[in-house]
Every structure is written in C-alpha cells, then in structure tokens.
Amino acid sequence: xxSHSARADxxxxxxxxxxxxxxxxxxxxxxxxxxxxxxxxxLAILVLILVSTTQQSTxxxxxxxxxxxxxxxxxxxxxxxxxxxxxxxxxxxxxxAVILAVPVSVAIALLLTEVVPYRWARPIVYVIDLxxxxxxxxxxxxxxxxxxxxxxxHVYAPVARALKGVPVxxxxxxxxxxxxxxxxxxxxxxxxLAFMITPIVTSLSREVIATVPTIDKEGAYALGATxxxxxxxxxxxxxxxxxxxxxxxxxxxxxxxxxxxxxxxGSSTQITSHLLSPGYSMPAVIxxxxxxxxxxFRSALLxxxxxxxxxxxxxxxxxxxxVARNVQRTRGA
Amino acid sequence: MDQQPHQEVTTExxxxxxxxxxxxxxxxxxxxxxxxxxxxxxxxxxxxxxxVTDVSLSIYExxxxxxxxxxxxxxxxxxxxLNRMNDLIPTARVEGDVQYRGESLYAPHVSPVAVxxxxxxxxxxxNPFPKSIYENVAYGxxxxxxxxxxxxxxxxxxxxxxxxxxxxxxxxxKSSGLSLSGGQAQRLCIARTLAVxxxxxxxxxxxxxxxxxxxxxxxxxxQEIKSRYTIVIVTHNMQxxxxxSDRTAFYSVLRNEQSDVRTGVLVEYxxxxxxxxxxxxxxxxxxxxxxxx
Amino acid sequence: xxxxxxxRKVDLREPPSWRSAKSRIATVLMVVAxxxxxxxxxxxxxxxxxxxxxxxxxxxxxxxIPFNVAPANVxxxxxxxxxxxxxxxxxxxxxxxxxxxxxxxxxxxxxxxLLTRFxxxxxxxxxxxxxIIMGLFIFAIWVIHFGYSGLAGAFALGCLMxxxxxxxxxxxxxxxxxxxREASYAxxxxxxxxxxxxxxxxxxxxxxxxxxxxxxxxxxxxAPVLFTIFxxxxxxxxxxxxxxxxxxxxxxxxxxxPYVGAQARGWGAALTLVAIAFILMIAARLVTGRAxxxxx
Numbered sequence: 065x066x067s068h069s070a071r072a073d074x075x076x077x078x079x080x081x082x083x084x085x086x087x088x089x090x091x092x093x094x095x096x097x098x099x100x101x102x103x104x105x106x107l108a109i110l111v112l113i114l115v116s117t118t119q120q121s122t123x124x125x126x127x128x129x130x131x132x133x134x135x136x137x138x139x140x141x142x143x144x145x146x147x148x149x150x151x152x153x154x155x156x157x158x159x160x161a162v163i164l165a166v167p168v169s170v171a172i173a174l175l176l177t178e179v180v181p182y183r184w185a186r187p188i189v190y191v192i193d194l195x196x197x198x199x200x201x202x203x204x205x206x207x208x209x210x211x212x213x214x215x216x217x218h219v220y221a222p223v224a225r226a227l228k229g230v231p232v233x234x235x236x237x238x239x240x241x242x243x244x245x246x247x248x249x250x251x252x253x254x255x256x257l258a259f260m261i262t263p264i265v266t267s268l269s270r271e272v273i274a275t276v277p278t279i280d281k282e283g284a285y286a287l288g289a290t291x292x293x294x295x296x297x298x299x300x301x302x303x304x305x306x307x308x309x310x311x312x313x314x315x316x317x318x319x320x321x322x323x324x325x326x327x328x329x330g331s332s333t334q335i336t337s338h339l340l341s342p343g344y345s346m347p348a349v350i351x352x353x354x355x356x357x358x359x360x361f362r363s364a365l366l367x368x369x370x371x372x373x374x375x376x377x378x379x380x381x382x383x384x385x386x387v388a389r390n391v392q393r394t395r396g397a
Numbered sequence: 398m399d400q401q402p403h404q405e406v407t408t409e410x411x412x413x414x415x416x417x418x419x420x421x422x423x424x425x426x427x428x429x430x431x432x433x434x435x436x437x438x439x440x441x442x443x444x445x446x447x448x449v450t451d452v453s454l455s456i457y458e459x460x461x462x463x464x465x466x467x468x469x470x471x472x473x474x475x476x477x478x479l480n481r482m483n484d485l486i487p488t489a490r491v492e493g494d495v496q497y498r499g500e501s502l503y504a505p506h507v508s509p510v511a512v513x514x515x516x517x518x519x520x521x522x523x524n525p526f527p528k529s530i531y532e533n534v535a536y537g538x539x540x541x542x543x544x545x546x547x548x549x550x551x552x553x554x555x556x557x558x559x560x561x562x563x564x565x566x567x568x569x570x571k572s573s574g575l576s577l578s579g580g581q582a583q584r585l586c587i588a589r590t591l592a593v594x595x596x597x598x599x600x601x602x603x604x605x606x607x608x609x610x611x612x613x614x615x616x617x618x619x620q621e622i623k624s625r626y627t628i629v630i631v632t633h634n635m636q637x638x639x640x641x642s643d644r645t646a647f648y649s650v651l652r653n654e655q656s657d658v659r660t661g662v663l664v665e666y667x668x669x670x671x672x673x674x675x676x677x678x679x680x681x682x683x684x685x686x687x688x689x690x
Numbered sequence: 691x692x693x694x695x696x697x698r699k700v701d702l703r704e705p706p707s708w709r710s711a712k713s714r715i716a717t718v719l720m721v722v723a724x725x726x727x728x729x730x731x732x733x734x735x736x737x738x739x740x741x742x743x744x745x746x747x748x749x750x751x752x753x754x755i756p757f758n759v760a761p762a763n764v765x766x767x768x769x770x771x772x773x774x775x776x777x778x779x780x781x782x783x784x785x786x787x788x789x790x791x792x793x794x795x796x797x798x799x800x801x802x803x804l805l806t807r808f809x810x811x812x813x814x815x816x817x818x819x820x821x822i823i824m825g826l827f828i829f830a831i832w833v834i835h836f837g838y839s840g841l842a843g844a845f846a847l848g849c850l851m852x853x854x855x856x857x858x859x860x861x862x863x864x865x866x867x868x869x870x871r872e873a874s875y876a877x878x879x880x881x882x883x884x885x886x887x888x889x890x891x892x893x894x895x896x897x898x899x900x901x902x903x904x905x906x907x908x909x910x911x912x913a914p915v916l917f918t919i920f921x922x923x924x925x926x927x928x929x930x931x932x933x934x935x936x937x938x939x940x941x942x943x944x945x946x947x948p949y950v951g952a953q954a955r956g957w958g959a960a961l962t963l964v965a966i967a968f969i970l971m972i973a974a975r976l977v978t979g980r981a982x983x984x985x986x
Contacts, residue, residue, distance in 0.1 A: 091882060092882040095886075099798075102792035103806075106816060110816060112831065117827060168723040171723035191731070197971050199909075201910065201938045201941045201942050201945070209945065279520060280527075282485065288541070292713035295716070297526065297540070302527060322821065327946065369822065380814075380818035
C-alpha cells in the first residue's frame with residue numbers, strides 16, 4: 065500500500081523471479097558431470113585395453129606379419145610365434161562347450177518356466193547359481209587332479225577302443241595316430257567349460273522364454289495341445305532369436321575362460337581333430353607361459369591377448385544385438 | 398447403486414437350492430436339444446479365495462448361451478471351468494461336478510488335452526500365433542496327426558470360410574497371422590478353433606477388443622455356425638447378449654456384510670427374451686435396465 | 691421335464707497316441723538335464739570339502755606358505771588369505787563408487803540418448819570380456835611402469851567388477867518407482883539430491899546384493915592377478931608395492947604340482963575360496979530378501 069512496501073514487493077517479486085532463473089546449484093552440476101565421467105570411463109577402459117595391449121605387441125605383429133601370426137609354428141626357442149594352434153584350440157573347445165551346454169541349459173530353462181510349479185523353481189535356481197559361484201580355478205583344480213585322471217581309463221580309453229576303425233567318429237574319439245587318448249584334452253576342456261557356461265545360458269534363456277505372452281500359450285492349450293506341442297508351436301518360434309543370442313553369449317564366455325582351460329587342456333601345441341588329444345588355447349597359453357616370457361615372446365603372448373579380446377568383443381556384441389532385437393520384436397508384436 | 402430392501406446383500410445371500418432349482422427348472426421345460434453341459438453346485442477357488450459359489454446350470458446343444466454380469470462376478474471363471482483351462486492356474490480348484498454329455502470333466506482319468514480338443518476357446522484379445530495364416534489354422538489338425546497336405550488345405554479353407562475370413566485372406570495364406578487387423582485376427586482365431594472340429598466353442602468376451610463393425614461380423618458368424626456347434630459366450634455387453642443369445646445366465650457379486658468377502662453367484666438363468674423383458678430377480682432387473690454394474 | 695436323449699457318447703480318456711507320451715518324455719528329458727548339472731557340481735563340492743577339510747584349520751589359514759613346495763603337512767595359506775582379502779577389498783573400493791555413479795548416469799541422467807544406450811550396451815559387452823584381458827591390460831598400462839603390486843591386482847579385479855556392478859545397480863535403480871522421485875522433486879529437491887537421498891536408499895538392498903556377488907566373483911579370479919601381482923609366497927601387507935599372492939593364484943600354482951603336499955595345500959585353499967564365495971552369495975540373497983520386506 066505504501067510506496068515503501070510496494071517497492072519492497074516488486075523487489076521481492078523480481079528477486080524470486082531471479083531465483084527461478086538461476087542456474088542449477090553447483091553441486092548438482094558437479095554430480096552430473098561425475099556420473100557422466102563414470103559412464104564414459106567404461107568406454108575409455110575398453111578403448112585403452114585395445115590400445116595398450118596392441119602397443120605392447122607391435123613387435124610381434126611387426127615381425128611376423130599377417131601370415132606369421134596365423135601360422136602353426138610356435139617355437140619360442142627359435143623366435144617363431146604362430147598363433148593358429150591356439151586359435152584352433154579356443155574355437156574347438158568353445159564349440160564343444162556350446163554343443164554340450166546349450167541343450168542342457170535350454171532344457172533347464174524350459175523346466176523352470178513351463179513345468180515346475182513356482183515353489184520348486186527357487187531351489188532349482190539356487191543350484192544353478194551354485195554352479196556359477198564355483199571359481200574357475202577350482203573347476204580347473206578338480207579337473208586336472210580328479211576328473212582327467214579318472215576319465216581316461218573309465219571313459220576315453222573304452223570309447224577309443226570301441227570306435228577303432230569307425231570312419232568319422234573314430235577320428236574324433238577313437239585311438240589316434242598322434243598318441244593315445246589323454247585325460248587332459250580338448251574334449252575335457254570343452255566339457256568343463258560346458259559346466260561353467262551353463263548358468264549364464266540358462267539364465268538368459270529363461271529371460272527370453274519368459275517374454276512369451278501367456279495368452280499365446282493359452283491359445284495353444286485351448287486347441288488341445290500337449291505341453292510339448294505348445295512349446296514347439298508357441299514358445300520356440302517366439303524365443304528362437306533370443307536363444308541364439310544366449311548361445312553366442314555362452315560361446316563368448318567359453319572362449320575367454322582361462323584358468324579351467326589352462327589346467328585341463330593338456331598344454332600341447334597341436335592342431336588335430338582328435339578331440340581326446342591334448343591341445344592348447346589362447347587364454348591357456350598366455351596364462352601358462354607368461355611368467356617366463358620376455359621380449360618377443362611376451363609381445364607375442366600379448367598379441368594373442370589382443371586377438372582374444374577382439375574375438376570375444378565381436379561375439380559379445382553379436383550376442384547382445386541378437387537378444388535385443390528378439391526382445392524388441394516380441395514386445396512390438 | 399439402488400438397493401431393493403428385501404433381497405440385496407445378505408450375509409448368506411446365496412440363492413437357496415430351492416430358489417435356484419426353481420429358476421433352472423423353469424428354463425429346462427423349454428429344452429430343445431440334448432444337454433451338453435451340466436454344472437452341479439460348482440464352487441471355484443483360487444487358493445482359499447472362493448471366486449464362484451454354488452453354480453448349477455445346464456447348457457443345451459446348438460444354442461448360444463450368454464454369461465453376463467458385472468465385473469468380478471465369476472462369469473469368465475465359470476467359462477474356463479468348462480474346458481479345464483483353470484488347470485493352468487496352479488492354485489485353482491473346482492468343487493462340485495461338471496458333466497459334459499454325461500461324463501464328468503474332472504474325473505481322474507480324464508485328459509485335459511482330450512477335453513480341450515472337443516471344447517475350444519476364443520479369447521478376449523486375439524492371439525494369433527507368430528506363424529503364417531495357413532499354419533495358424535493348420536496347427537490344430539497337425540497336432541492331431543493330420544499330415545496329408547490335401548486334407549490340411551481342405552480343412553484350412555473350410556475353417557476360414559466358416560469364420561467368414563476366406564475371401565479376405567485366400568490370396569495371402571502365407572503371410573503372417575500377426576499382420577491382420579483386430580477383427581480379422583479374431584476371426585483367424587475362430588477359424589483356428591473350428592479347424593479341430595470341436596463340439597463346443599467357448600468365447601471369452603471375443604468382441605471387447607474390436608470395433609463395432611468387426612463386432613457385427615463376429616456376431617453374424619456366431620449365428621451362422623450355431624447349427625453345427627454349441628456356443629457359450631461371456632460378454633459384458635448386455636445388448637450383445639440380447640442380440641445374439643438364445644439363453645442368458647446372469648451372474649452377480651455377493652458381498653458378505655461382515656467380512657467383506659466377495660464371491661460370484663448365479664442369479665438367474667432363462668431364455669434370453671424372457672430374461673430381458675420379464676426378469677424374475679430384482680437384481681437381474683436392475684442390471685438389464687442399466688441401474689447396476 | 692423331458693430330457694432329450696443324449697445321442698453322442700464321449701470318450702474323454704487319454705488319447706492312445708504318441709502325443710502324450712512324447713510330451714512326457716520331453717518332461718523327463720528336462721529333468722535329466724537338471725540332474726546332469728547337479729551331478730558334477732556335487733562331485734566338485736564333495737571333492738573340495740573332503741580333500742580340503744582334512745587340511746584346513748586355523749593354523750592353515752594363518753601359517754606362511756612354504757617356499758619349497760615339496761614337503762607335506764607344512765605351512766598354510768596365510769599370505770594368500772591376506773592377499774585375497776586386501777586386494778579384493780581394494781578392488782571393491784575402487785569399483786563400487788564408479789560403478790554406481792555410472793549406473794546413476796545411465797538410469798537417472800542419461801535419458802534415451804544414443805550415448806546412454808551405447809554406454810549401457812558397452813557395459814553389457816564388457817561383462818563378457820575375459821578376465822585374462824583385464825590382467826593383460828593392467829600389465830600393459832601399469833605394471834610395466836610401476837611394477838607388480840597388490841594395487842595393480844586391485845585395478846585388474848576392479849575392471850572386472852565394474853561392468854557387473856553397473857548392470858546390476860542399473861537394474862535396481864530402474865525398479866525404483868517414479869512416484870518416489872516425483873514426490874521428492876515436488877518438494878523442491880535438485881536432481882542430485884533426489885538421487886542421493888531418495889532413489890539410492892530405495893535401491894540400496896539390491897545394489898548391495900549385486901556388489902556382494904561381484905565381490906564373490908572377483909575373489910575367485912586368477913587370471914587378472916597372475917599378471918599383476920606376480921604370485922609369490924611371502925606375505926606382503928603393503929598392498930601398494932611389491933608382489934603379492936591370493937588364494938586363487940596359489941591354487942593355480944599348486945594345481946599342476948606333482949607333490950602331494952602342494953596339492954593338499956591347493957585343496958585347502960580351494961575350500962577356503964569356495965567357502966568365501968558361498969558366504970558372499972548367501973549374504974547377497976539375505977540382503978535382497980530383507981530389502982524387499984522392509985517398509986518403504
């Protein structure tokens with residue numbers, strides 16, 4: 065009413081308007097910057113991994129060249145470092161692991177989502193989690209000291225004898241020309257890797273299968289389908305893509321599992337289709353020989369690490385992309 | 398909500414057996430065809446919650462029977478009991494007997510798979526499989542063992558014709574079932590159900606997700622196939638029940654004053670024309686004149 | 691009341707066809723698959739417990755590691771236990787704040803921008819990077835310049851834990867209902883304050899659970915530490931300089947030894963490690979359980 069209070073009022077209004085227009089408090093902006101930095105750190109680390117390891121392996125890349133890198137000659141004593149045997153070993157053990165683990169994992173995922181009543185699902189999941197929590201090195205320890213010595217006389221030798229002379233299987237599982245079956249071998253490593261990737265393939269398969277709309281399942285049942293028919297007619301078409309993604313994820317995991325493989329693969333640089341023979345893989349050779357490696361040897365091991373990194377990144381990117389596309393398609397429909 | 402003083406919500410409130418039998422007795426004198434379903438004092442529980450209490454009625458051959466009532470009254474629950482779809486819910490349990498053509502549906506030796514082949518169901522939201530139109534319709538016959546392509550082609554065409562969809566899709570049988578409009582998709586689901594040549598077709602609010610034109614198409618379809626099948630339809634649309642059905646069952650929610658526990662009950666069951674023009678129960682009257690629900 | 695004659699008799703018994711048999715066989719196969727998984731797990735646990743229990747004792751967990759691996763019934767895993775605890779703890783301290791901050795960025799600040807989706811995607815991909823690569827990475831970037839140390843090992847394990855913590859924390863943050871955030875905004879709080887005082891506490895149970903699982907994973911890892919701590923047998927309390935050892939590294943070193951004594955010590959270390967991982971896993975479950983029960 066008085067001019068004084070009117071002025072005070074207008075100053076007050078102008079003041080509060082200024083307060084509204086003020087920029088966000090400093091603390092808020094700093095916090096956001098920190099959060100963003102943390103997120104970017106992820107990208108930075110991935111880039112740094114590639115850069116730093118490549119840097120340390122330029123000696124090897126330079127000296128061997130493309131052909132040298134992919135040669136089969138691995139002879140540290142004579143400075144020959146061809147990595148093909150390890151690439152082969154990594155690929156073959158990972159494939160064995162996936163072939164063994166995927167049917168089992170998908171079956172368990174189906175068991176959990178379609179068959180088992182809710183109350184029983186939790187304990188089954190706990191068991192699968194237990195499988196995941198056993199450290200890689202313990203699997204390796206058990207593998208090399210208990211399983212490999214047991215499997216040779218009780219499984220490999222009889223199988224090899226039985227398959228002697230059989231056309232294809234005999235080459236793979238029979239007695240071989242390069243030596244008798246061995247406990248630590250490609251197949252042993254593949255088998256142990258299969259145990260180790262089962263939890264993640266099961267978990268991802270479950271997630272994928274759970275996105276199948278219940279109403280579709282009811283539609284099949286309402287037509288008088290048995291459970292198997294419903295799974296084949298409804299669940300499978302819906303989750304195909306996602307399960308492929310889960311398989312790829314398992315593949316990536318199996319390729320990179322180091323310690324278990326290092327202990328049971330047999331540490332022998334050879335390429336052979338005889339799966340009961342010892343072999344070697346990329347992470348295994350790095351783990352086993354890094355301690356005594358210097359100079360170009362070390363550079364070669366790091367280079368193999370670079371190859372492994374690129375390989376697993378590619379497989380993982382593919383896997384995640386496939387799963388994302390499958391989830392999107394189901395939700396969209 | 399208007400309350401009639403003397404017959405609304407009581408602590409017991411379940412119509413006495415005498416009252417019920419009087420109502421259904423009345424309906425049965427008009428029976429034309431054989432009895433397809435006979436539910437006798439069924440109560441349906443989800444765990445310890447009693448969703449539906451003491452329902453007894455009979456469904457007759459080659460008629461369209463409508464279940465109407467406010468939400469929560471149990472009409473869908475009763476419908477799903479007729480083809481053992483409630484089996485899919487772990488805590489669901491049925492007390493009382495459901496007879497299908499003289500056989501008890503819930504006897505130990507009965508296979509739900511066999512039941513559902515004879516008693517099909519169309520759902521509220523159209524649910525075509527992620528397959529081609531042809532494969533959608535052929536799914537049922539295939540799992541029942543039909544392998545010959547010629548026979549399958551025949552069955553697919555016949556079912557799509559019965560569902561009034563053939564002309565619209567006959568040139569694109571290989572395209573995905575998911576690419577159809579809502580009304581077409583629902584007719585596809587009906588064709589799929591008819592392909593296994595069931596005895597009964599249950600429909601759970603089949604038109605509630607559809608526009609009026611698609612709804613009209615489905616209602617026409619129902620009249621066309623009535624002579625070959627027995628149809629039971631749950632609908633929340635009274636006008637639809639009045640248009641389409643021969644007989645109507647009106648369900649309502651009974652609320653226990655003291656415990657506030659609600660359960661669904663069957664209030665009245667009669668020929669449709671009679672129920673809508675001259676309902677016997679005041680609750681029915683309130684519902685069909687729009688004062689309730 | 692006239693009842694029309696029933697003219698269709700029905701047979702509702704099981705159709706005598708292959709169909710139900712096939713379905714039942716499928717169910718049996720699924721159960722068999724589960725058994726196929728339990729059996730080796732059971733074997734491994736049984737072996738670890740039986741071989742390890744005979745050697746484990748309070749003394750085992752604190753005694754020094756014998757330099758000469760051959761003798762049996764000597765020494766223990768003291769330095770390795772210490773190393774595992776110290777290095778894993780340091781890794782946790784490094785990875786947890788960064789991981790939670792990154793999850794906060796992705797879920798609270800990032801929106802649906804391309805960068806955010808890319809970061810989330812790459813964090814996912816990073817969970818699949820083999821642990822040995824983390825070891826080589828830290829070797830190339832740190833050890834070459836600063837030598838082996840527990841710190842380097844902590845860096846490597848931290849890199850391993852980071853994506854796991856990011857992904858699990860992000861899932862937990864996503865579960866916090868928007869209504870909570872809106873209530874806080876309506877009271878005039880800034881975004882940082884909303885996040886720190888309302889969202890984070892609401893998601894805390896799940897986040898802690900995820901952290902515990904990541905710790906269990908890191909404690910058991912061998913490859914990242916092989917190249918960063920240079921497995922030794924002497925105890926080293928100084929995490930920041932000088933080589934060190936962990937239980938996992940010792941198990942690896944002893945696994946291929948022909949000496950019974952070394953092998954026995956390896957099994958004792960294995961039992962210790964499995965017990966630690968197991969306890970952390972149970973703790974993680976308990977935390978989630980309590981978090982979902984506590985009133986908000």
